[in-house]
Amino acid sequence: MSSSDPTSWSISPRIRRRDLLMGMAAAGGVAALSTLSFRYLTTANPQVSRQAQLERSVPFFGIHQAGIITPPPASALVVAFDITAATKADLIKLFQTLTQRIEFLTTGGTSADLNSKYPPNDSGILGTQIVPDNLTVTLAVGASLFDQRFGLSHLKPIRLATMPGFHNDQLDPNLCHGDLLLQLCANHIETSLHALRDIMKHASKYMLIRWQIDGFVSPNTLSKPHTTSQRNLLGFKDGTQNLDVTDAQFMDRIVWVQSNIGEPSWATGGTYQVVRIIRNLVERWDRTPLIDQEQIIGRSKDRGTPLGMKHEEDIPDYAKDPTGKKIPLDAHIRLANPRTEESKANLILRRGYNYSRGVDAAGQLDMGLLFVCFQADLEKGFITVQNRLNGEALEEYIKPIGGGFFFALPGVIDQSRYLGQTLLEGWFEGLTT
Amino acid sequence: MSNRNVRYCQLCVAAVIMTLTIDACSSHQSTSNISDQPTHSSATAVDAPVKVTQSKLGTVITDYKAYVVGEVNKLADNTKVFTDAIKAGDLHKAQSLYAGTREHYERIEPVAELFSDLDGAIDARADDFAQKEKDPKWTGFHRIEMTLFQDKTTQGLAPLANKLMKDVSLLKAKVATLKIEPKVMVGGTGELVEEMSSKKITGEEDRYSGSDLSDFQANLDGSKKIVDLLQEQVHKTDPNLLTRIDENFNKIDTGIAKYKTTDGMFNGYVNYKKLTQSDRKALQSTLASLAEDLSLLRGTLGVS
Numbered sequence: 035m036s037s038s039d040p041t042s043w044s045i046s047p048r049i050r051r052r053d054l055l056m057g058m059a060a061a062g063g064v065a066a067l068s069t070l071s072f073r074y075l076t077t078a079n080p081q082v083s084r085q086a087q088l089e090r091s092v093p094f095f096g097i098h099q100a101g102i103i104t105p106p107p108a109s110a111l112v113v114a115f116d117i118t119a120a121t122k123a124d125l126i127k128l129f130q131t132l133t134q135r136i137e138f139l140t141t142g143g144t145s146a147d148l149n150s151k152y153p154p155n156d157s158g159i160l161g162t163q164i165v166p167d168n169l170t171v172t173l174a175v176g177a178s179l180f181d182q183r184f185g186l187s188h189l190k191p192i193r194l195a196t197m198p199g200f201h202n203d204q205l206d207p208n209l210c211h212g213d214l215l216l217q218l219c220a221n222h223i224e225t226s227l228h229a230l231r232d233i234m235k236h237a238s239k240y241m242l243i244r245w246q247i248d249g250f251v252s253p254n255t256l257s258k259p260h261t262t263s264q265r266n267l268l269g270f271k272d273g274t275q276n277l278d279v280t281d282a283q284f285m286d287r288i289v290w291v292q293s294n295i296g297e298p299s300w301a302t303g304g305t306y307q308v309v310r311i312i313r314n315l316v317e318r319w320d321r322t323p324l325i326d327q328e329q330i331i332g333r334s335k336d337r338g339t340p341l342g343m344k345h346e347e348d349i350p351d352y353a354k355d356p357t358g359k360k361i362p363l364d365a366h367i368r369l370a371n372p373r374t375e376e377s378k379a380n381l382i383l384r385r386g387y388n389y390s391r392g393v394d395a396a397g398q399l400d401m402g403l404l405f406v407c408f409q410a411d412l413e414k415g416f417i418t419v420q421n422r423l424n425g426e427a428l429e430e431y432i433k434p435i436g437g438g439f440f441f442a443l444p445g446v447i448d449q450s451r452y453l454g455q456t457l458l459e460g461w462f463e464g465l466t467t
Numbered sequence: 468m469s470n471r472n473v474r475y476c477q478l479c480v481a482a483v484i485m486t487l488t489i490d491a492c493s494s495h496q497s498t499s500n501i502s503d504q505p506t507h508s509s510a511t512a513v514d515a516p517v518k519v520t521q522s523k524l525g526t527v528i529t530d531y532k533a534y535v536v537g538e539v540n541k542l543a544d545n546t547k548v549f550t551d552a553i554k555a556g557d558l559h560k561a562q563s564l565y566a567g568t569r570e571h572y573e574r575i576e577p578v579a580e581l582f583s584d585l586d587g588a589i590d591a592r593a594d595d596f597a598q599k600e601k602d603p604k605w606t607g608f609h610r611i612e613m614t615l616f617q618d619k620t621t622q623g624l625a626p627l628a629n630k631l632m633k634d635v636s637l638l639k640a641k642v643a644t645l646k647i648e649p650k651v652m653v654g655g656t657g658e659l660v661e662e663m664s665s666k667k668i669t670g671e672e673d674r675y676s677g678s679d680l681s682d683f684q685a686n687l688d689g690s691k692k693i694v695d696l697l698q699e700q701v702h703k704t705d706p707n708l709l710t711r712i713d714e715n716f717n718k719i720d721t722g723i724a725k726y727k728t729t730d731g732m733f734n735g736y737v738n739y740k741k742l743t744q745s746d747r748k749a750l751q752s753t754l755a756s757l758a759e760d761l762s763l764l765r766g767t768l769g770v771s
Contacts, residue, residue: 118748118749118751118752118753120749149766151771152763234755238752238755239759242755
């Protein structure tokens with residue numbers, strides 16, 4: 035775009051190859067940045083004024099993308115795309131454009147002056163001052179990106195594949211898979227919608243929305259580790275035993291792809307992202323006796339404590355309950371995490387949201403869980419956990435209808451780079467081997 | 468008159484006076500706004516948009532008017548042959564004339580739509596009516612299309628054929644005396660592409676016949692015609708914009724070229740259902756990019 039182009043934003047021209055190579059020297063020192071100082075980021079808190087919330091931002095630059103271990107704000111928008119770019123050169127332009135837009139949108143700024151004979155530069159949803167509002171936009175790629183179109187097949191992350199239909203799935207093809215995935219999270223949904231419209235205005239030449247879904251959670255107001263105030267649409271606390279994202283070494287082992295685990299080297303610092311749209315059959319659930327509901331989940335409904343235990347954060351000792359007297363053998367929490375030595379390898383970082391999409395043809399509410407999780411090894415992580423859940427008692431009340439397997443790209447450390455560069459240009463691989 | 472009624476009347480009078488005052492204020496204000504800025508260059512265009520832009524666009528508007536009149540005349544001629552075939556009970560002939568007749572309407576849609584009543588009578592789809600396909604108020608091409616292609620008969624269509632002929636003749640008469648505003652012409656090129664992106668690409672327009680690609684081509688023709696006429700002016704201000712628009716037009720041409728056929732049923736195109744998912748997606752994306760560029764034309768040419 036020329037600088038006179040009224041749709042362009044005032045962002046300095048960048049991403050020149052020479053700069054990229056110069057920037058390489060700094061790459062070794064970048065690991066220090068991995069300890070993201072996210073402590074000052076909070077999720078939407080009713081105590082904080084709306085203006086203060088709007089002005090909060092999550093740093094865009096870093097060796098990992100934001101929106102993965104950064105705290106989940108109140109709203110999410112997950113959008114999958116088909117790429118329509120025909121050449122690798124256009125694909126690179128697309129990733130550069132996405133990087134520029136994401137950097138701008140997550141940082142904030144002012145929309146350019148308007149000439150009223152042109153369409154406005156910006157949708158105006160946020161007014162003339164674009165506020166960051168804790169927005170993160172996380173870019174991931176699907177297995178189909180590695181087909182014959184762009185010559186990338188040899189670079190596919192080893193575990194990445196098209197999501198299969200699991201035991202209880204009833205997948206709607208219009209809600210599944212995609213070449214690309216954007217996960218937009220913000221304090222307010224209009225911030226994410228604003229970002230999506232901005233991105234589409236700049237990138238529609240090269241990509242097309244395949245499906246999208248939005249989700250919400252109530253702000254997590256409790257600060258105690260391993261407790262949560264968040265409930266899913268079955269009315270149960272969800273996310274209690276999620277992983278400790280402040281433990282950087284633990285995150286490196288469970289979430290971030292490392293250079294020594296057999297993945298293509300461009301993928302270092304990225305992570306496998308699973309999205310599952312899991313419809314909850316809520317009418318039927320609400321007509322189920324409380325005792326059954328609690329046994330199906332394995333927790334008490336009021337306080338979220340594992341059955342037979344005192345506190346929400348208590349860890350069940352299944353060895354002492356081998357026949358499932360307290361927590362049935364097919365209870366959700368027991369199958370999801372049996373708490374054995376082996377199952378420690380199957381941990382996943384969850385980032386779940388609730389969704390509601392109106393009513394179905396039968397007049398029943400279409401709502402449920404927009405499940406998102408991250409892990410360094412898809413096979414050991416989600417796939418193993420899901421296979422353990424096959425046949426769980428909860429299956430009668432839930433129906434996975436969409437989603438997909440993706441790989442969230444490594445982050446970008448500064449303005450000289452763009453998301454996906456290590457994949458598309460391969461220079462990282464060349465210089466480190 | 469009771470006290471209450473008297474009071475009500477007083478309120479009415481007060482309300483009328485207030486309305487008049489507000490009207491007077493607002494019109495005064497807008498006048499002074501313009502006259503306050505006579506030296507501001509952009510205010511000139513605001514002052515007399517039509518005058519300035521028409522002189523800038525010169526004969527282009529006249530040329531476009533001639534194109535529109537030519538198309539509406541062909542529409543009327545072809546509608547005569549089409550409706551005659553229906554009334555003669557010649558199903559095959561009526562079916563094969565359907566797409567080629569509509570083409571002339573689709574090329575000038577932004578102008579035809581200025582006459583919204585006629586547009587509704589000629590080109591509405593069942594979705595626009597409360598009782599959908601059973602609604603007796605539904606008339607025009609698509610109503611006839613349903614009987615011709617779904618029920619595969621001409622029976623009962625004579626009154627609808629007569630009405631279509633009458634409406635098209637009326638449109639022809641109205642277009643003949645129409646003064647085309649620059650913004651209708653310049654905006655029309657993007658409007659045609661929006662039509663293609665939202666209606667034609669989904670196959671919902673000609674759902675009974677599957678002749679959407681013919682409409683698609685006609686919208687494209689109409690949009691290109693406008694850009695052709697404007698190209699000199701656009702080139703002067705923003706040659707890159709013109710290049711991008713031409714590139715996208717070419718991409719769409721190439722994208723649909725492989726669906727051309729010599730088999731006559733759909734005006735030179737195969738059934739819309741043959742369009743593959745991947746070709747459709749490529750077209751959707753190009754249309755979106757084209758629409759973004761075309762939306763800059765009014766600003767580029769300074770048409771208010």
